[in-house]
Amino acid sequence: MMELPVIHHRGQLVDARLHLLDRQLLDDEDSPAGIVDDLVLSGVELDKDIPEGTEAPQLTSLLSGHVVATRMFGGGPPRSRLQGIPRSLVDSIHVVVKLKPTDMVFDAGWMERWLCDRVIKHIPGGRHAAE
Amino acid sequence: MENVTGMLGLMLIVFAVSVFALHPNWGDLVHQVTAPAIPDKESAATYWYFAIALFGAAMTPYEGFFFSSGAVEEHWTTKDLGTARLNVIVGFPLGGLLSIAIAACATIVLLPSQIDVTSLSQTVMPVVAAGGKLFLAFAIVGIVAATFGAALETTLSGGYILAQFLGWPWGKFRRPAEAARFHVVMIVTIVAGAAVLYTDVDPIIVTEYSVVFSAIALPLTYLPILIVANDSEYMGDHTNGRATNMFASVYLVIILVASVAAIPLMIVTGAGQ
Numbered sequence: 001m002m003e004l005p006v007i008h009h010r011g012q013l014v015d016a017r018l019h020l021l022d023r024q025l026l027d028d029e030d031s032p033a034g035i036v037d038d039l040v041l042s043g044v045e046l047d048k049d050i051p052e053g054t055e056a057p058q059l060t061s062l063l064s065g066h067v068v069a070t071r072m073f074g075g076g077p078p079r080s081r082l083q084g085i086p087r088s089l090v091d092s093i094h095v096v097v098k099l100k101p102t103d104m105v106f107d108a109g110w111m112e113r114w115l116c117d118r119v120i121k122h123i124p125g126g127r128h129a130a131e
Numbered sequence: 132m133e134n135v136t137g138m139l140g141l142m143l144i145v146f147a148v149s150v151f152a153l154h155p156n157w158g159d160l161v162h163q164v165t166a167p168a169i170p171d172k173e174s175a176a177t178y179w180y181f182a183i184a185l186f187g188a189a190m191t192p193y194e195g196f197f198f199s200s201g202a203v204e205e206h207w208t209t210k211d212l213g214t215a216r217l218n219v220i221v222g223f224p225l226g227g228l229l230s231i232a233i234a235a236c237a238t239i240v241l242l243p244s245q246i247d248v249t250s251l252s253q254t255v256m257p258v259v260a261a262g263g264k265l266f267l268a269f270a271i272v273g274i275v276a277a278t279f280g281a282a283l284e285t286t287l288s289g290g291y292i293l294a295q296f297l298g299w300p301w302g303k304f305r306r307p308a309e310a311a312r313f314h315v316v317m318i319v320t321i322v323a324g325a326a327v328l329y330t331d332v333d334p335i336i337v338t339e340y341s342v343v344f345s346a347i348a349l350p351l352t353y354l355p356i357l358i359v360a361n362d363s364e365y366m367g368d369h370t371n372g373r374a375t376n377m378f379a380s381v382y383l384v385i386i387l388v389a390s391v392a393a394i395p396l397m398i399v400t401g402a403g404q
Contacts (some may be wrong), residue, residue, distance in 0.1 A: 115312055119315060128306060
């Protein structure tokens with residue numbers, strides 16, 4: 001069997017597709033804040049060749065939003081529909097991506113707010129503390 | 132809540148008691164199990180079709196979501212592995228035993244009279260024959276608890292599956308207002324389920340189709356769980372060992388065969404008709 005080259009590196013080696021995309025985002029209180037739907041890399045432009053000797057691109061932020069429809073039917077949502085979460089907010093990348101405490105409001109989307117305000121809050125017990 | 136339905140569901144043990152109370156000819160019963168006779172008007176395909184339906188009913192994919200989500204909701208850690216194992220090692224065989232008892236009851240009382248079970252109420256007839264009103268009362272409480280519990284389980288599972296796939300806040304440990312979409316999905320599931328009942332469709336046929344389709348979908352939940360069970364990033368010290376993987380692979384083959392065979396058998400047998 002061919003030996004695979006061992007690349008030594010500092011810190012944690014993360015495979016974007018394996019460890020980041022589709023991972024659950026949890027805020028500092030372990031509440032779901034979304035799913036990692038896309039990544040923003042610095043220094044890479046779409047459809048342009050990268051000249052040799054360029055510095056490696058860096059991950060600047062994670063993107064999260066509503067992507068199910070475009071995944072099924074093709075294409076991608078416009079960038080404005082995805083919320084960017086700067087890399088500095090990422091606390092740890094494990095089986096879930098944990099975020100640091102922040103004042104940033106995670107845009108759970110109009111649907112969550114609308115359903116909460118118009119439906120769930122009006123149901124008896126809708127605002128009660130859970131078991 | 133689930134504990135109440137679970138405890139009351141235990142009353143279904145009355146079916147097992149009935150098997151003994153009916154004083155069956157045990158030799159005959161064993162013979163029917165080891166050498167099943169397929170009625171003239173049915174083929175072996177029908178037999179296997181219903182075998183897959185039973186298999187699907189015992190291993191419905193949503194159970195995986197239900198139990199794992201429940202573990203997250205109740206903040207389980209590796210310390211609770213014992214409880215999880217107990218659920219599997221005691222709970223599942225007990226459920227299987229009760230299913231066998233119900234089938235045995237039907238075989239002892241209904242089969243000789245050529246009674247074809249077309250509704251849930253007919254399944255309790257052997258219990259009445261065995262123990263009269265008292266047994267019937269136990270059976271009714273057990274059946275109400277079991278169906279109510281199953282309705283809770285499936286409804287919650289629907290919410291869990293969608294919310295977790297899409298990254299929504301979910302769970303019984305949050306105020307409903309903090310997990311609005313999750314709770315709306317459950318409300319819609321209940322309304323849709325009730326709406327199906329209000330059409331004139333035969334609930335037994337709906338159940339049959341749904342359990343066969345769960346057998347078809349089973350590899351889609353079993354395989355990812357098997358892959359995660361082999362991922363030390365998730366499992367740490369509890370990653371699957373060789374022996375577990377060997378059994379798991381054998382089981383994967385069984386599940387695949389059932390899944391692949393289900394649709395052809397459904398077509399050949401006209402869904403068991």
